Amino acid sequence: MKSHLLPEFRVERDYSRCDNCKVCIKQCPFDVHYYDEESGKILSRDELCSGCQRCVVYCHKNALRIIPYKAYRPNEYWKEEHIRDIKKQAETGGIILTSCGSSREAKVYWDHILLNASQVTNPSIDPLREPMELRTFLGRKPDCLELEFNGDDVEIKTELYPNLMIETPILFAGMSYGAISYNAFKSLAMAAKKFGTLFNTGEGGMPKDMREEFKDCAIVQCASGRFGVDPEYFNYSAAIEIKIGQGAKPGIGGHLPGEKVTATISSTRMIPEGTDAISPAPHHDIYSIEDLSMLIYALKEVTNYEKPVCVKIAAVHNVAAIASGMVRAGADIIAIDGFRGGTGATPKIMREHVGIPVELALAAVDQRLREEGIRNKCSIIVGGGIRCAADVVKAIALGADAVYIGTAALIALGCTMCQRCHTGKCAWGICTQDPKLSQRLNPKVGAERAYNLLRAWSLEIKDVLGGMGINAIESLRGNRDHLRGVGLEDWELRVLGIKGAGE
Amino acid sequence: MLRDPFMEGVRKLEEIAKKVRFEDNTAKIDAKGLTHKELNDLIRMCAEKGAEKIILKNVCGQRYIGTRLFLPKKVEIEIFGIPGNDLGMFLDGHRIVVHGNAQDGVGNTMNEGEIVVEGRAGDVVAMSMRGGRIFIRDDVGYRTAIHMKEYKDKVPVLVVGGTSQDFLGEYMAGGVVLLLGLNRNRHLANYIGTGMHGGVIYIRGKVEKYQLGKEVGIVDMEEKDYKRVESLVKDYLTYFKPKFDLDEIMGERFTKLVPVSKRPYGRIYAY
Structure with a gap:
């Protein structure tokens, strides 16, 4: 034809x-x-x-x-x-297959939100001269702290839950070895380790040779395909993430086509070479909140209650109620992926038409958890189209504890958003398993670029915080007074929980 | 107020340690009144203290038995009573014997080891199982062996004495499932092997074409298949001592199911 x-x-x-x-x-x-x-x-x-x-x-x-x-x-x-x-x-x-995040025209709420700065009535802070705290703890927090005073010595009596400590509220989002090349995967791991933050293995397992070196900076994923999942994988990690959904393709699973299942990928995922790696749409042991709870505690059991468990969902219509259920099921961290979230392959119809903007989802979830008095029970990570440090600051002011960056991290490595990841022929050596192409990305250089991005954004966040007269990211969290909307309807301002500019 | 039914009321190890009795290398735990976590705390404690065999009495619904044992030393756990969901989930080389029935999720995402159930088991048995062996004396529930997978010589095995409900071997990507159909004149499952793209299912006795998913095909049993089945049946006979003998079981017709393609969904996309 x-x-x-x-x-x-x-x-x-x-x-x-x-x-x-x-x-x-x-x-x-x-x-x-x-x-x-x-x-x-x-x-x-x-x-x-x-x-x-x-x-x-x-x-x-x-x-x-x-x-x-x-x-x-x-x-x-x-x-x-x-x-x-x-x-x-x-x-x-x-079915039209595509990749990366949604590129359609739709309101970008980040761009309709403006930040505040101090003038006269409270002083701004100069981040060059004064300490600025970006350190963030992720995980369940106790309802109250019981302290014991022995002279000058203070002891915390309350048993604390395991928490993750990161030096900036930015983590690398789940991108599997298989979706991205070994060199890209390793670049992110190295950058995360050097900066003091975390990367996420995605659902493709963790290469054996990386387990020991990167165990303290890896969030390991347990997704519906359960690829490369064994007790060692869970125990060589900082935290475990149950992946329920992904912003780029909410409600569907994934297929890593057989031609991408090379020898090393097959040994990492523990499936034969050349077979499709099919992640079913649901976890077949999770058909309800109660079942989710069962998997959360299974993961806590297998790691001897030493690691927080995160549950990642796509931002969809009833996201606030779902998030409440997740926290009640025992999730220590919930991750919400907006409809701009990227992927190595997705049917275009899912990418462009399913899910909701993460700004609205985040505001709704934070509000709901506060109303229910359970916000302290979990940390919130949002992802799905975080493009710059300003987006990070706005996300945190809307109620996020930290953000996931996937696309931005890959752009740092060389990606130009050509949306051909699904062909496996990435010219930049990122989304490919062809050794000739993947060798184009040197992990050392890749790690340096990703590290620089984290550094640059962190500096920018400090600058903005200083301007607001805030010296710790903790004081910005959920502080929606520092946000104003422009060009938004009443209902949008209501969902975001912010005032209009000038109000 | 947030209630956590799983963690609520969990007592400290010292408070429940009296539930354990050590005799040489065998630990006996009276599970009566213990929460899920408490029982697993004690099992881990016993394993760390060097127990080679752990006998659990009065088990009633406690979940994840065997899960919290990511330890170099392997143990044998003997269960009297009914273990709860996810028995032996992520099991890492230990052996579990249940003198009774089991509930849902037996051997979920199990890695290595062996689980023997002298009775029936519930839904999602051997889901995403990656290695080791599971023997169930009687029937199993729905969605058995979903997405079981194998890698090189790490091939999981599930042997069921009775039959299974629907969606047996759905998305199956590897491994061996053997359904013996003892005490049954026909198998009940529909949608067997829907989306299957690896592994093999052996079914003893009658199974109709309409019961199969469209991604599986029936192929002839070869000599090596009979050998493999016979060796598993021998183990089944040793473990459960049923009233059938080897010839009786092997004398029946076997159906061998394999995936039609390693890539069932390769042709639905436009690039």
């Missing part, structure tokens, strides 16, 4: 600059560029281009431009995307 699909990008080559060095040919995993013997020139197959910009960055002559290409007559209703998708489905009869 003749394909009616048009290219999404145009490759423009300035032949006055091109010296035929063929780096672009070597760098492109999609075979866009090729050398034409007849003309002695490098030509392009535009229709294969993903727009990843790898060739542009590596062209030493600056001869290449990759430009998004919209072909059809502009139409605000029948958008280019709809027309393309219909044509693709007419040719294949399949």
Whole structure:
């Protein structure tokens, strides 16, 4: 069948600059560029281009431009995307698969929330001269503290729950070895360890060679597929996360296609090489809050009650009631993933249309748990499209204890959001299991970039806190007085629990 | 006010230590009146103190027996009474024998070891099981052996003397399930092996095509299949001493079910 699909990008080559060095040919995993013997020139197959910009960055002559290409007559209703998708489905009869987070137009609440600063009535603080506390503890907190005083000595009598200590309220989100390359996985682990925060293994298990070294900075996931899950995996961790849902694809499971299940992935996941790694949509031992409780305590049992247990869900319509149930089931940390959350592969329909913005979900959950008097029983981590330090600050003021960053961390490693993760041909060596491609990412360099991102955002957070006259992140948590909305309807302000600007 | 039914009223180890009696390398625990956590606290204590065998009396619904034993030394646990859900969940090389019935989740995500139940078991037996062996004398409930998986020579085995309810071997990715159908003239399960993409299910006695999921196919039993089944049946006979003998059991017809594809859902996407 003749394909009616048009290219999404145009490759423009300035032949006055091109010296035929063929780096672009070597760098492109999609075979866009090729050398034409007849003309002695490098030509392009535009229709294969993903727009990843790898060739542009590596062209030493600056001869290449990759430009998004919209072909059809502009139409605000029948958008280019709809027309393309219909044509693709007419040719294949399949579900449109995509990756990364939702890119659709929808209100971004972060951008409608503004932060406060101190003027006259209370002094701002200079973070360069005064200590600023970003250290965060995640886990269940007691209802009250019983203290015993013996002269100058004070002892806490209350038995405390296990908590995680992180140096900045930013953690790397769950991204499995399998979804991302070993080098990308290791880059994040190294950066987390160096900075004093945590990374998350996702549902693909933890490579044996990394267990000892990274056991104190790993959140290990227990998802519906139970891949690579054994008692050692749970015990070589800082915390365990039960993954119920994911913002990019709430309500469905995942398939790691057989071609990505290489020898090392098969040994990490403990499944044969070349078989699909299928994560069922639900956990088949969790059909209710009571069942969730059973798994939470099973995980506490297997780790001798030494580690907090986190439960991760996608932000969906009744998220506040669900979160309340999770806390009552025994979760020490709840993670909420908004609909902007990324993924290595998802049906497009799930990514674009299922779930709710994490800002609203977070505000609703924090409010509900406070009303029920159980907010101290859990910490809240939010993720799903945290793009910058300002988003982090706003999330914390809305009630989060910390944030997960996934997409932002990968962008730090080299990702350009070309949304081709599901092809397994990531030109930047991140979302691929092809050794030729994954070796492009040096874990040392990757770790440095991810570490720098954490450092930069942490500095920015300190700056903003200082401006507000706050010297500890703890004082910002759930402090919605420091937020004002612009361009929001009454109901939106009500759900967010913030006033409008000027109020 | 948040109530935590699991942790509420859990007593300190010193307060319940009198429930344990040590004789040489055997520890006996009277589980009467112990909460889930208390019993497991005591089991762990006994294992850490060097018990090789732990006998539990008066067990009544306590969960996760054997779960909190991520320890280098392996023990044998003998249970009198009815253990609660998730018996031997994440079990790591220990052996558990139940003189009675078991509830849901026996051997859930079990890693290594052996569980023998002299009776019946509930739903989700051997879910996501990754290694070791489970022998159930009688029937099992729904969703048995869901997503069981194997890796190289680490192949989990489930032997059921009776039959199973629906969704046996759903999403199964590896391992061996043997259903003997003793005391039954037909098997009850529907949707057997739906979404199956690895492993093998042997069913003794009659099973109709409509009872199978569309991702499984029936293939002929080969010599090595009969050998494997016979060796498991021999163990079953040793463990449970039923009124059947080896010839009687092996004389019946066996159906071998295997997945049609290692990639059942590979062709539904457009890239």
